[in-house]
Amino acid sequence: MIKEALYYQRGNSGEEAEKELLILEKRELSEKEKEEFVKKWGGSYSSLFCYRLSESFFYPEGGGQPCDRGSIAGAKLLFVEEKDGELWQYTEADFPEGAKVRCQFDTDFRRWQSENHSAEHIFSGLVSKRFSYKNSGFHMECFGENPHMTVDFDGEFSEKELEELEQGVNAVIRKNLPIREIYLEGEEDRSLERKDGSISFRQKKALEGDIRIIEIPEVDSCACCGTHLSFTGEIGVFTILSYEKHRKGCRLTMLAGELAFLALEKKLKLLSGFAQSLSRPWTEIPEAFRSLQEKIFEKEEEKRGILEAGIRLLEEKILKELEEQRKGIKMLFLGSPLKDSCFSYYGKNSYLFLYLSELGMKDLQKICERLRLSLPLSLICLGKKEEGFSVVAGSREEDMRAFGKLLGEKLSFRGGGQKEMIQGSTTADFQEINAFIERIL
Incomplete structure (x- = not known):
């Protein structure tokens, strides 16, 4: 300083x-x-x-x-x-x-930093007075596509408390309070009495030598070496962008001043455009969104039901054939080469490959576990990824770890697991997988 x-x-x-x-x-x-x-x-x-x-x-x-x-x-x-x-x-x-x-x-950059730093002092001051939480981290990025500042606290907030704090900061901004600098030189000044009371201020770490304090009357006093505005009204507006748990407390991402105004303006345009596409006023977006979520959930449940029915039929078909061939099934062949559809299967010898495009890893594990216990076959369940497939393989009798090594050699499989079941992914395509089934099995 x-x-x-x-x-x-x-x-x-x-x-x-x-x-x-x-x-x-x-x-x-x-x-x-x-x-x-x-x-x-x-x-x-x-x-x-x-x-x-x-x-x-x-x-x-x-x-x-x-x-x-x-x-x-x-x-x-x-x-x-x-x-x-x-x-x-x-x-x-x-x-x-x-x-x-x-x-x-850069005058814009200097002003953006001063606007945001001053707003952070207001927010942290309100938090300190109401919750006694300590500000354990602070960082600003007032440039690029995603300008923001992050502040860490050693405690957590409810959604209602965050809303009240945001409103509190904007109320202080509207009051247009002075933002003062106070310099304490050496150790003696720290014990001096002022007309409005004794000197007290927040600090993140022990300080020595001269100290610069930024004071906003009845809101905050904090040791700081940053640049600030002269009055809170110059900040204009403050908004909280996001909240997340962090270590033993939380991390808040926020923005103030001109950058906050531009971000809120952009958000409002997006919301208005979304509302227009739904033919609803923007105030009804939450209700419209919930309705869309319910419809999507219903469609997902419908797809899951169709997949479940297909798997049941396949299971019944295999069990019936096994019943007819009690002496064993060394040459079992089911279905046709795998293709990019909602549900396809391909079997050869004692292996059955299932492609379930709509399912993630957890669902694939559930399906594989169910079928490996009901069928005397080794099951390989595949799900769609951006590149390649999610893979879950299971069996009652075969050591799937050895099969995983074979998948790794021939289909670039990467993963791990236990003897009964392995999981991972492969970058192979349908043609490579079908060729593997034909040539290796």
């Missing part, structure tokens, strides 16, 4: 986003340092230089907030970091020490 840094002078825009600065120090990265930089940040560079400028113009990475985006004399700014109270700017361009260079930061 650099108290007098230019990047803390909020409202930087227009002419203030550009400034001519002096290069005080220059260093070219060694090959090893360059490799480490590429490993961490990606990209490909013929050479890399870092510079110390005459003023703290660009915001460095820190506290979950990425560094500024911008340029130095037209060259792309790759990274900014603070080391021992000094800022170092990285770029591919080679400039001499003592040169004056025009520096420029």
Whole structure:
């Protein structure tokens, strides 16, 4: 944290986003340092230089907030970091020490980061006051196709609580409260009394030396080195995008400011388009969606019923033939080569291959287990995948692990299991599987 840094002078825009600065120090990265930089940040560079400028113009990475985006004399700014109270700017361009260079930061990106960081403080402050949960992680990505910020907490929330917190943040935004900076220099200032009470603030880790606090009256006080707005009303809008359990707490994905407005606008257009295709108002989308789900479930149940009936008939046919040939069935041949249909089967000798296009792995396992116990055959059940097939093979007598090795050699099968049943997948097609049945079995 650099108290007098230019990047803390909020409202930087227009002419203030550009400034001519002096290069005080220059260093070219060694090959090893360059490799480490590429490993961490990606990209490909013929050479890399870092510079110390005459003023703290660009915001460095820190506290979950990425560094500024911008340029130095037209060259792309790759990274900014603070080391021992000094800022170092990285770029591919080679400039001499003592040169004056025009520096420029991306005003939109700086504002997006400030909008989101300020909103995160409001949200975390409300959480701290109501639930006493600690913010255990924070990260922002205010660029690309999916801008967002994630915040981790050591506790969980209900859907109703999240809705109330979202409404609470937007209420604070509408109040247009000031967002203040307070600097505590050294240890003595931390015990000072202020007119509105003693100094207290949230912090994620133990801090030493000078401390910068971002305070929003009656909402939050938190140690922070990030960039912020001057008033909560400048944020505009806040929304929670998603919620998931994470470690012993939860992870929230959220967005604020202009980026949130654009995301909500996009979502509303999608919902309106969906509602129009259903010939229903968008307020009735949940009801329409439930109706569609029920119809899909009914169709799936109907398909399952047809498959079950087909399997029963096949089972009865095989059992009847076995009854007629009590002496054994060494040359049993059923069906025709497998084809891409809802249900097809192909048998030879003591093996029966079933193709059940609509079933996933768990259903295939249930079918295979049922038939292997009722039939004196080795069952190979196949289900459709994007590439190849899901495979479940079972038998009462044969060691299917040995059969799995044969499948691996001839059909690129990959999987595992027990003696009675194996499961996995193959990238083979129908032609290869049918040829395997004809030639190997």
